[in-house]
Amino acid sequence: MPTISMNVNGTSVSAEVENRTVLAAALRENLGMTGTHIGCDTSQCGACVVHVNGKAVKSCTIFAVEADGAEVSTIEGQADADGSLNVIQQAFQDHHGLQCGFCTPGMIMTAAALLEENPKPTEAEIRDHLEGNICRCTGYQGIVNAIMAASGQNSAIAAE
Amino acid sequence: MYNFEFTKPTTVEDAAKAMSAEGAQALGGGQTLLPTMKQRLAMPEILVSLTDVEGMVGVSKAGTTLTIGGGTTHAQVATDAAASYPGLSALADGIGDPAVRNRGTIGGSLANNDPAACYPAAALASGATITTNKRDILADNYFQGMFETALDETEIVTAVSFPIPEKSNYQKFVQPASRFALVGVFVAKTADGVRVAVTGASNGGVYRWTEAETALNGDFSARAIEDMSGDATDMITDLHGSAEYRAHLVGVLTRRAVVASS
Numbered sequence: 352m353p354t355i356s357m358n359v360n361g362t363s364v365s366a367e368v369e370n371r372t373v374l375a376a377a378l379r380e381n382l383g384m385t386g387t388h389i390g391c392d393t394s395q396c397g398a399c400v401v402h403v404n405g406k407a408v409k410s411c412t413i414f415a416v417e418a419d420g421a422e423v424s425t426i427e428g429q430a431d432a433d434g435s436l437n438v439i440q441q442a443f444q445d446h447h448g449l450q451c452g453f454c455t456p457g458m459i460m461t462a463a464a465l466l467e468e469n470p471k472p473t474e475a476e477i478r479d480h481l482e483g484n485i486c487r488c489t490g491y492q493g494i495v496n497a498i499m500a501a502s503g504q505n506s507a508i509a510a511e
Numbered sequence: 512m513y514n515f516e517f518t519k520p521t522t523v524e525d526a527a528k529a530m531s532a533e534g535a536q537a538l539g540g541g542q543t544l545l546p547t548m549k550q551r552l553a554m555p556e557i558l559v560s561l562t563d564v565e566g567m568v569g570v571s572k573a574g575t576t577l578t579i580g581g582g583t584t585h586a587q588v589a590t591d592a593a594a595s596y597p598g599l600s601a602l603a604d605g606i607g608d609p610a611v612r613n614r615g616t617i618g619g620s621l622a623n624n625d626p627a628a629c630y631p632a633a634a635l636a637s638g639a640t641i642t643t644n645k646r647d648i649l650a651d652n653y654f655q656g657m658f659e660t661a662l663d664e665t666e667i668v669t670a671v672s673f674p675i676p677e678k679s680n681y682q683k684f685v686q687p688a689s690r691f692a693l694v695g696v697f698v699a700k701t702a703d704g705v706r707v708a709v710t711g712a713s714n715g716g717v718y719r720w721t722e723a724e725t726a727l728n729g730d731f732s733a734r735a736i737e738d739m740s741g742d743a744t745d746m747i748t749d750l751h752g753s754a755e756y757r758a759h760l761v762g763v764l765t766r767r768a769v770v771a772s773s
């Protein structure tokens with residue numbers, strides 16, 4: 352089996368994977384990082400979104416061997432070392448951006464990629480950017496509000 | 512998914528050599544191939560990754576031609592073609608979702624030729640040339656029906672050259688579950704005339720709507736095609752829409768594309 356090396360959340364790691372192992376499975380099973388969720392496994396739901404070399408990708412739809420040598424960021428790397436939530440995570444908590452939390456890792460990673468390239472998105476831009484992320488619980492308004500708030504903008508419904 | 516051998520060549524020559532082996536297949540961004548391998552609709556024995564192949568990524572303009580490397584992602588086309596070919600950039604920006612656009616490539620899309628894919632409409636309407644490791648193929652000869660192209664099994668799409676039209680626009684009626692086009696229409700107004708390409712509608716894959724082209728050559732306005740709709744005879748009927756519905760959409764979207772073209 353091939354051995355791949357990656358830098359995940361700032362730490363160099365290596366893993367022995369099959370060629371057919373997708374990145375999501377390598378993260379979860381080989382590296383024990385179960386923050387990245389597999390919802391659909393058919394490229395539809397976005398629960399598995401991580402960043403590979405700075406770009407948001409669906410980790411169920413890229414082979415781990417394709418990420419050999421890459422820098423990967425996952426939800427586990429989002430909070431500070433002391434465990435305090437980053438601004439997007441905190442905003443999700445404050446604005447009811449999650450209920451069951453299953454979609455949340457993918458939502459946070461997608462939101463982080465959006466704010467990286469567009470620090471002050473409009474509500475329409477946020478909704479457009481979330482096209483590939485499905486949430487079965489929140490009805491999205493809380494998620495949109497959270498991302499508005501995380502970008503320092505007033506959201507329609509303020510946190511209570 | 513069945514396992515496979517994996518190779519990651521760095522030159523087009525080595526990739527072509529690897530692809531000539533029995534059971535070998537190219538891997539672009541994987542946004543179509545991985546899902547089909549999971550379903551065992553594709554079972555390659557060897558995957559030849561094009562990710563590290565040199566010279567296959569980038570967008571460059573020379574005169575009135577925009578050339579895009581076959582390995583260029585949809586996201587990069589959306590950004591890098593924005594100034595030179597806004598109609599194409601907007602099309603790329605509307606494919607799937609941001610994560611799909613960060614991986615999926617123009618070469619993969621054109622090689623796959625999904626009957627509901629977006630790029631085939633742009634390539635056909637623009638009169639693009641598809642360049643492979645072996646030859647140049649005009650878009651008019653390239654698309655040969657649903658999932659069928661002029662490519663042979665060992666050919667690699669290395670680049671696509673688009674003559675930049677005077678005006679263009681792509682209108683996509685999104686099928687909300689798949690995010691592909693239920694119907695999509697690309698209108699290009701060039702110095703040599705108007706070209707209208709329709710995707711998502713026909714059992715024969717992407718096609719040119721020549722009746723509309725003739726009318727628009729006389730008068731490039733929505734009025735010129737006011738009462739026209741597509742021919743439903745060989746159109747797709749599925750649970751998302753009937754042939755007649757798609758034929759109607761072809762007319763509506765073409766008019767919208769003409770009005771929106773810039």
Ligand SMILES: Cc1cc2nc3c(=O)[nH]c(=O)nc-3n(C[C@H](O)[C@H](O)[C@H](O)COP(=O)(O)OP(=O)(O)OC[C@H]3O[C@@H](n4cnc5c(N)ncnc54)[C@H](O)[C@@H]3O)c2cc1C
Pocket residue numbers: 394395536537538539540541542543544545561581582605606607608611614615616617618619620622623625627628629630666667668669689690691692
């Ligand atoms: C959720 C989702 C939504 C999508 N929505 C849309 C949409 O709205 N519109 C749209 O057009 N597409 C859509 N797609 C498809 C997407 O655009 C794919 O990226 C594209 O169809 C295939 O490109 P790829 O680089 O991912 O190719 P791959 O999946 O790697 O390969 C596809 C096929 O092309 C071959 N191939 C790949 N690269 C080359 C090459 N350079 N030369 C020769 N053969 C090659 C492969 O062998 C394979 O047969 C969507 C996909 C997903 C998962």
Ligand code: FES
Pocket residue numbers: 388389390391392393394395396397398399400409410411412
């Ligand atoms: S698990 Fe990857 S998109 Fe749903």
Ligand code: FES
Pocket residue numbers: 448449450451452453454455485486487488489
């Ligand atoms: S919070 Fe439950 S799926 Fe989104």
